[in-house]
Amino acid sequence: MTPQPTRRNEQSRRAILAAALELLAETGYPALTVEAIAARAGVGKQTIYRWWRGKGAVILDALADDVPEVVALPDTGDLRADLRQVLRATVAEFADPRLSATTRAITIETLADEELGAQARDRLLRPQLNAVRVRLEAAREAGQVRPDAALDQVVELLFGPLYHRWLLRNGPLTDDYADGIVDLVVAAVTPSTSIRG
Amino acid sequence: MTPQPTRRNEQSRRAILAAALELLAETGYPALTVEAIAARAGVGKQTIYRWWRGKGAVILDALADDVPEVVALPDTGDLRADLRQVLRATVAEFADPRLSATTRAITIETLADEELGAQARDRLLRPQLNAVRVRLEAAREAGQVRPDAALDQVVELLFGPLYHRWLLRNGPLTDDYADGIVDLVVAAVTPSTSIRG
């Protein structure tokens, strides 16, 4: 029933992932077809369906393969500056129309398919968010963040608005916007200023 | 070329919207078909395609018709309490599996189709967000919010994380979570506490 990964043809696997990325770049996600991927890769359709659930799973796999497993944030000691850099980088990615369109398409796919969403979350999203969390932990130990702050929530406080605005097209995504979010979040987590006044 | 709205059959229009909502409740969004809507409404497919771009537009129209145009938030004078109530209500909506599934499907449709997204934004999302903004303006005048806070950003700071967690299934959506977001945001916008200590 279930195919044995041992006997899997690595060459075909690579050809499929490569073909998928090529076609994605050429035609865009919506026009992407399992049949086209198979044809480009010189592979039977069944070979794709044997190992993946559909084109979404293939693309996700291809993207996740390209992503480094561990990401680390810069730590200059200045939390605000470091966060600004991260959020500005995210804004820049969303500003590139081609990259943005692709990311949007994949994201949509993961929203519709729960299993795909779990994969995307674990392999693409979580590493990013976790890197920010690590940076926040360092800031907390440095006394720049309230000890009682729920850092997972803080991370979402940073990225949630960005994704919200990007996905729902709810306004322009600019560096100023990113900076504003960072300022608000920093204000939210900064320890009581009663002493520093 | 373009149909004349004057000659439009109001009865058919209502039947289509009603049938769409019925079928949505019965079969769920993915299984929803233009053909099925037409059949249920006792209407030709062309009549649907003449006035709408597809099933997404029909459903969006049906939903927007049901939504009150203006929403108002409670104003008890206690900003934190009022915001908690709103976010908890949102969490409750997302917690209902049936409603959540429908909302998710519609949302996905609006993410993929720019024009549909614009309509959803203006007719469904914006009124909600704006109601919160109005409440924040009142709070600002009451001196509970820093005068320089960008209120649009604050609103997104409230809902962004919620949508983020819901759409991407990035963790459980509980009242505690909503309360935590509110606390963080209130902390972010509260005027300098140097006096209050």
Next chain:
DNA sequence: ACAGCGAGACGAGACGTATCGTCTTGACGG
């Protein structure tokens, strides 16, 4: 008479399955 209407046929395109013969792999016996 004209434009929207209900009804439904239609072509296009993508999906996912099934089947064919071929090729690779690993186990077993002489």
Next chain:
DNA sequence: CCGTCAAGACGATACGTCTCGTCTCGCTGT
């Protein structure tokens, strides 16, 4: 060792199904 063999993945492709969106009918109401 090495030939044989079964299992199973492979490329290729036909197939039925589904949904879409268009097109073509008369019919109806104004």
